Amino acid sequence: MLGRVNHIAIAVPDLKAASASYRDTLGAVVSEPQSLPEHGVTVVFVELPNTKVELLQPLGEASPIAAFLEKNPSGGMHHICYEVDDILAARDQLTASGARVLGNGEPKIGAHGKPVLFLHPKDFFGTLIELEQV
Numbered sequence: 001m002l003g004r005v006n007h008i009a010i011a012v013p014d015l016k017a018a019s020a021s022y023r024d025t026l027g028a029v030v031s032e033p034q035s036l037p038e039h040g041v042t043v044v045f046v047e048l049p050n051t052k053v054e055l056l057q058p059l060g061e062a063s064p065i066a067a068f069l070e071k072n073p074s075g076g077m078h079h080i081c082y083e084v085d086d087i088l089a090a091r092d093q094l095t096a097s098g099a100r101v102l103g104n105g106e107p108k109i110g111a112h113g114k115p116v117l118f119l120h121p122k123d124f125f126g127t128l129i130e131l132e133q134v
């Protein structure tokens with residue numbers, strides 16, 4: 001089921017400061033911010049030779065990462081995104097195995113314009129998993 005790691009996500013309280021740190025202190029290539037109101041976040045991607053790091057901050061009142069940042073005010077590792085070639089087949093297989101797919105179970109379009117789903121962190125060793133169909 002799982003393909004490559006598409007990205008590792010870090011939730012941050014200040015996306016501008018985090019982007020500058022990755023760009024200026026770590027010398028990384030950082031994309032321009034993307035506001036994703038349907039996901040309640042603004043993101044940038046740090047481009048790396050073998051994968052990406054997604055830096056994200058809350059956007060709007062109902063951001064799904066607001067509670068995470070309240071618990072982790074200086075930020076923290078938020079999720080890992082694995083690539084799948086058929087997100088609906090993956091969803092159905094996971095649901096059949098008892099894993100919880102978040103939301104209404106229907107994929108949404110993510111930051112890369114591809115369908116994504118999220119799996120409950122409590123079902124996967126305290127780690128929020130995102131699946132992205134590539």
Ligand SMILES: CC[C@H](C(=O)O)C(=O)SCCNC(=O)CCNC(=O)[C@H](O)C(C)(C)COP(=O)(O)OP(=O)(O)OC[C@H]1O[C@@H](n2cnc3c(N)ncnc32)[C@H](O)[C@@H]1OP(=O)(O)O
Pocket residue numbers: 009036039041043054056064065067068077078079081102103109110111112116118120121122126127128130
């Ligand atoms: C798709 C666009 C973009 C992209 O890559 O293209 C993105 O990645 S957007 C990313 C932001 N969107 C999401 O994260 C959507 C899925 N997330 C959610 O639905 C929520 O964040 C949820 C349900 C995972 C947690 O929500 P919340 O923290 O408000 O709920 P609880 O406080 O009830 O948390 C339950 C339980 O899980 C622990 N938790 C929460 N977040 C994480 C996390 N990121 N990693 C690990 N564990 C997490 C939380 O501490 C609670 O644990 P407990 O022991 O019960 O206190």
Ligand SMILES: [Co+2]
Pocket residue numbers: 007009054079081130
């Ligand atoms: Co993501």
